[in-house]
Amino acid sequence: MPAPTLPVEPIRSEDPKQKKKEEDDKEKPATTDKGKEKEKEDGKDENELSEEDLQLKNELEMLAERLKESDKSLHRPALETLRTLIRTSTSSMTSVPKPLKFLRPLYPDLQKLYETWEPSDDQSLFADILSVLAMTYSDTEPRGTLKYRLLSTTRTDPGLWGHEYIRHLASELGSEFTVRQEKDEDTKQLRELALECCRFLLRHNAEADAVDLLEELECIDEIRALVDKDTYARVCAYMVSCVNLLVPPDDVAFLRTAHGIYLDHQRFPDALALAIRIWDQELIVSDFRAPGNELMRRQLAFLLGRAHVPIEWLQPAEDLMNSDEAPPELPEDLFECLGNVQLSNHFRAFGKELGVEAPHSLEDVYKSHLEHTRGAVANVDSARANLAGTYVNAFVNAGFGNDKLMVEAEEGSSWVYKNKDHGMASAAASLGVLLLWDTEIGLTHVDKYTYSAEEYIKAGAFFATGLINCGVRTESDAPYALLGEHVENKSVLLKTNAIMGLGMAYIGSYREDLLALLLPIIQDDTASMEVVSLTSLALGFIFVGSCSGDVAGVILQTLMEREDAHLSEKWARFMALGLALLYLGRQDASDATLETLKAISHPISKQAQVLVEVCSWAGTSNVLKIQSLLHHCDDHIDKEKEDDTFQAFAVLGIAIVAMGEDIGAEMALRTFNHLMHYGEPTIRKTVPLALGLISASNPQMSVVDTLSKYSHDNDLGVALNAIFAMGLVGAGTNNARLAQMLRQLAGYYYKEPDCLFMVRIAQGLVHMGKGTIGINPFFCDRGIMSRTAVAGLLATIVAFTDAKGFILDTSHWMLFFIVAAMYPRFMITLDEELKSKPVTVRVGQAVDVVGQAGKPRTISGFQTHQTPVRLGTTERAELASEEFFPFTNVLEGFVVLQKNPGWEKDDQMEL
DSSP states (O other): OOOOOOOOOOOOOOOHHHHHHHHHHHHSOOOOHHHHHHHHHHTOOGGGSOHHHHHHHHHHHHHHHHTTSSOGGGHHHHHHHHHHHHHHOOOOTTSOOHHHHHHGGGHHHHHHHHHHSOSSHHHHHHHHHHHHHGGGGTTTSTTHHHHHHHHOOSOOOGGGGOHHHHHHHHHHHHHHHHHHHHTTOOOHHHHHHHHHHHHHHHHTTOHHHHHHHHHHTTOGGGGGGTOOTTTHHHHHHHHHHHGGGSOTTHHHHHHHHHHHHHHHTTOHHHHHHHHHHHTOHHHHHHHHHSOOOHHHHHHHHHHHHHTTOOHHHHSOOGGGTTSSSSOOOOOHHHHHHHTTTTHHHHHHHHHHHHTOOSOOOHHHHHOGGGOOOOSSOOOOOHHHHHHHHHHHHHHHTTTTOOOTTTTTOOTTOOGGGGSOTHHHHHHHHHHHHHTTTOTTHHHHHHHHHHTOSSHHHHHHHHHHHHHHTTTOOOTTOHHHHHHGGGGGOSSHHHHHHHHHHHHHHTTTOOOTHHHHHHHHHHHOTTSOHHHHHHHHHHHHHHTTTSOOHHHHHHHHHHHHHSOHHHHTSTTHHHHHHHHHHTTTTOGGGGHHHHHHHTTOOSTHHHHHHHHHHHHHTTTSOOHHHHHHHHHHHHOOOOTTTSOOHHHHHHHHHHHHHHTTSHHHHHHHHHHHHHHHHHSOHHHHHHHHHHHHHHTTTOOOHHHHHHHHHHTTOSSHHHHHHHHHHHHHHTTTTOOHHHHHHHHHHHHHTTTOHHHHHHHHHHHHHHTGGGGTEEOOSEETTTTEEOHHHHHHHHHHHHHHTTTTTTTTTTOGGGGGGGGGGOEEOEEEEEOTTSOBOOOEEEEEEEOOOTTOSSOOOSEEEEEEEESSEEOOTTEEEEESSSSEEESOSSOOEEEEEEEOTTHHHHHHHHO
């Protein structure tokens, strides 16, 4: 065997000099490559500079020395050379341009030198150069760039110094503006410079920076004169996306400016959409009358009809009818578009196209054979089951008017007679949902029930009359004629149903003639709180968002004069809600009403204040309002001593204020999670309702899973509201996962009649209109909030804040308030004669492209379909070819098309 090899140690040097050198090397930290680069970059060692850099450095230093010469003739050439060198220098993304780097050490001396010069063109050019050099000293001498820019009198275009200089100048302009405003100094000079910067930014695809700069200097309206046909669309898109993040009055200023820009470039539908958001009657009327093209006016009329803008606004006033200045009366075709008269026909044709026109039975929805019940099925209360069937049948077959239980039932075997008392009223009222929007045939079906000897059936028929006409306006004005005479009926049941029928029929119509009919009922001291409160709610529906002083004054007076015992009744909350709806979406307009409410000592005052504030700021995502609502939820209240209903309204308010803006809605969901963990019982019961409201007809998985968890809560009040919220979230989506969850809940709660009843209602909502109708209050690419839809949803949900007192008692008819929010989820393309015109479209998930470079795709994961098509809440459509021109950029609802005259030629060229 060979001998093992031993490791050989390196021979150490015994030389003392060598030994010392090795020790020094150990102690000395190694210079990294980065360190060397930095030393080189900083130019500390001149030997390491390249010849070119060294030459440039020497030249710059020489030019700086020339500026110190007494011979003034040398100054101008030196300054011109400096300017040229700085402007023509290039640099990488991570390094400073070399002339600025080499001149940086000389900057303090140059500043002192500048002070010694007399005012002249040379001094002005010197100030320009110092302004650029000041960028390198911005950490120690803030706002130097702006200081020297303002000292310069040459007024050359600041954009000549490049994009980075403009960006730096813009940031300093904002800071200086704030300082001057605090000192109350003149800011005109700053604004003039800001406009110069904006011109550069707009020319160089930095529209967002331009908008931000003008917003900081509080002159956003100036951008209207700066945009052109290439930049206006991106500017407006960015401005509109900022609105929810701004505080008043900046938000309205942005909307008005964007509205003006759209008008300047004849984008009438976009301008009108913003006018509807502002809710300014003059703007809406002028926008509607602006286009000369009749097809464009029809497209605008469809948009106004969807927003339920009062038709009276658009018709000439009576005193102007015969004058030469008055616009002509609305032609019949425009009136039909504004009044949604053809909505029913188009909806049924849409259902036929999708193959869902056949009526669905209750078993088609329940699918009882898939339910897993534990043990033997308990005897379910037959009357309660039939009542649930009434609502499920109404929601599932809504608008189609061909169900087997009510409309198409054989004579004498109508579902009405399988219910009792208030159930009969709801069954009769369900006709209004089944025949929704069908004002011609619908009223004849309901009419026979209005002559019934049974008071409950008659009352239900009155309500059905209002439901059929909800959102539809016709020349005949039938609801007023049929229901107006019954508002003075001695029977409380008939009276309240007639009043609520009028409220639903004329929701958002601002009909002044209804004031004389309904206001005296609120003022009547002998009327019960139920009648007075429901009349207030009806007027809140009719004048939603109007800030009507007449209605508000009467409701406030009644709240002050009524006895405490009356105000403590459960119905009083609907009087407060009626008052709040008057200010829906009107922000500060409710301040005077809020101050008046503080003078009322009864607890209803606190409820009304919260509701008014909530409605005023609905859909604005105002963070301060959400914070103030959260403060209401902080209080731990002894229910025996104080009423805690206002806390429930505060929780709902968080959802109402935050909805419509994705980031705010997401933050609100986290807030609800905390409230559920730490809140009082009243708060915990309301959180599921708020979740349902913030995500109506938009079944996000996180929300669905959260509600599913709450639906098994130990507190049956929480579970009940969570089940209903599951229905709201999935309304009209046919969501298979939600349907399965609800079937499991039906088995889980088979011994709990209340919860089982609510499961059935939720199942009906999920399959609403057989998957063709949604209740999300936002439309026009989720840019406009429908006030009438929010009013309907809010009224329904407020009833659930005391579910045992209303929905599970005799007032289950309040579930039909949700009809105000129901609208088909379709896109129908129409030709020039307003007849359906099938074209190819792509439908996919909407993508936020605001601020993205180039022309990015606005949808992702699209599928190609023939119109009419069904659109989800977060989906968007676009035409697949250029064969037709749409009269609106947002392809949703009714879209009017015009043939592209150049299409056939293009087609042949391609061939």
